[in-house]
Amino acid sequence: MTESAIYAIAAALAIALSTVFPALGQGKAAKAALESIARQPDAAKDIRSTLLLSLALMEALTIYGLLIAFMLVGKIG
Amino acid sequence: MGEAREPLVRIFGILDISAEVITMLVMIAVVAAVSLIIRHNLRERPGKFQNILEAGVEYLDNFFSDILGRKNARKYLFFLASLFVFILMANYSGLIPGVGIFKYFKAPTSSLSVTVGLSICTFFFIQISAFRAGSKHYIKHFLTPIVPLLLLDELIKPASLSLRLFGNIFGEETVLENLYELLPIGAPIIMMALSLLFCAIQAMVYTMLTASYLNEFIEE
Numbered sequence: 001m002t003e004s005a006i007y008a009i010a011a012a013l014a015i016a017l018s019t020v021f022p023a024l025g026q027g028k029a030a031k032a033a034l035e036s037i038a039r040q041p042d043a044a045k046d047i048r049s050t051l052l053l054s055l056a057l058m059e060a061l062t063i064y065g066l067l068i069a070f071m072l073v074g075k076i077g
Numbered sequence: 078m079g080e081a082r083e084p085l086v087r088i089f090g091i092l093d094i095s096a097e098v099i100t101m102l103v104m105i106a107v108v109a110a111v112s113l114i115i116r117h118n119l120r121e122r123p124g125k126f127q128n129i130l131e132a133g134v135e136y137l138d139n140f141f142s143d144i145l146g147r148k149n150a151r152k153y154l155f156f157l158a159s160l161f162v163f164i165l166m167a168n169y170s171g172l173i174p175g176v177g178i179f180k181y182f183k184a185p186t187s188s189l190s191v192t193v194g195l196s197i198c199t200f201f202f203i204q205i206s207a208f209r210a211g212s213k214h215y216i217k218h219f220l221t222p223i224v225p226l227l228l229l230d231e232l233i234k235p236a237s238l239s240l241r242l243f244g245n246i247f248g249e250e251t252v253l254e255n256l257y258e259l260l261p262i263g264a265p266i267i268m269m270a271l272s273l274l275f276c277a278i279q280a281m282v283y284t285m286l287t288a289s290y291l292n293e294f295i296e297e
Contacts, residue, residue, distance in 0.1 A: 045143075046143075049143065049285070052278070052281070052282065052285075053282070053285060053286070053289070056241070056278070056282040056286075059241070059245075060237060060240070060241045060244075063240065063241055063244030063245060063248065064240065064244070066244055066248050067240070067244050067247075070247075070248075070251070
């Protein structure tokens with residue numbers, strides 16, 4: 001395998017793995033938030049802002065993966 | 078990656094004027110012009126335009142009051158609201174057709190230097206206002222056996238803030254550029270429609286996190 005092929009595989013893995021697992025976490029968080037909003041519509045405002053904050057924190061992990069992937073793609077000859 | 082392109086104008090060899098700086102200057106000029114015009118025409122019974130802006134300010138006030146409480150939100154609104162307006166405008170400037178493709182304009186937040194600069198301002202804002210809100214409480218916060226971890230935490234917060242903003246906007250701009258090369262008319266619109274949402278959310282998340290980091294220190 002040439003060097004650039006390894007870089008390409010590494011970049012693909014970096015973005016793929018860092019998309020899959022935060023997505024699972026975000027799904028869990030959104031599910032819990034939706035359930036609690038359905039149970040208690042009055043608290044929807046508080047839940048929404050907390051949900052947004054936690055989703056953004058999980059999203060950051062994906063973004064770190066994306067940055068690494070861009071860096072690796074830049075190295076492909 | 079994400080570095081400023083070749084500077085367009087060099088002043089004294091240090092002060093480079095790049096595409097991001099031009100976009101920021103245009104942005105600041107627009108905001109200043111709108112503010113001056115609206116201040117000149119300020120009325121007791123607001124017109125259409127003044128009404129929209131008043132609703133915006135009220136929204137921001139309520140938004141920060143939910144996190145910081147009414148009194149503190151009013152006290153720190155000057156920084157948090159300007160941060161919000163700046164990031165929102167900077168993110169949206171990438172959606173104007175031609176920005177990012179045309180050589181002289183580029184969304185400011187899609188460059189790491191701009192977001193790191195913003196985060197340095199945020200860092201000093203949080204530490205200084207926490208110290209001024211209660212110096213005894215501030216020092217007591219750091220007087221624990223886990224001081225190194227706390228200090229590290231304080232440094233990691235702004236770093237993650239800047240990386241998140243930069244990564245989101247840079248990734249989005251890159252996708253837009255690739256779609257533009259694929260099919261210049263039509264293809265970028267799908268991504269742009271999504272970006273309308275994401276840009277606002279990123280601006281919101283940045284200021285919300287800043288406010289809640291500040292709240293950790295000053296709440297009592």
